[in-house]
Amino acid sequence: MENVVLVIHLILALCLIGVVLLQRSEGGGLGMGGGGGGGGGVMSSRGAATALGKLTWIFAICFIGTSIGLTVIAAQKSANSSVVDRLGTEQSAPDATPDSGLGDDLLPPPVAGEPAGAPRAD
Secondary structure: OOOHHEEEEEEHHHHHHHHHHHEEEOOOOOOOOOEEEOOOOOOHHHHHHHHHHHHHHHHHHHHHHHHHHHHHHHHHHHOOOOOHHHHHHHOOOOOOOOOOOOOOOOOOOOOOOOOOOOOOOO
């Protein structure tokens, strides 16, 4: 169910991007208006703007709906577990530290002929 809603969500996102790019902006943009000549056809520039505006609203409402749906699905899947609960089970023995084999000294071993100490910057 989650995969179906996710695929629909992605398709809506792509459609919403496409419809927004097709709209005429104030600067011209990528708008594919009704062309020149001012003919009052079925898809004049005003009619196309209205249809694309309505289509944008429809895609946006559906996109928000699928976003909320995915949030609800994710909340239901994780309702039985919590990050704090998982941390509590992993940290059952706070005194036990993993043995990394490094010991207490984190400096590299001294080179023959040099005293052990902090590395020099020269």
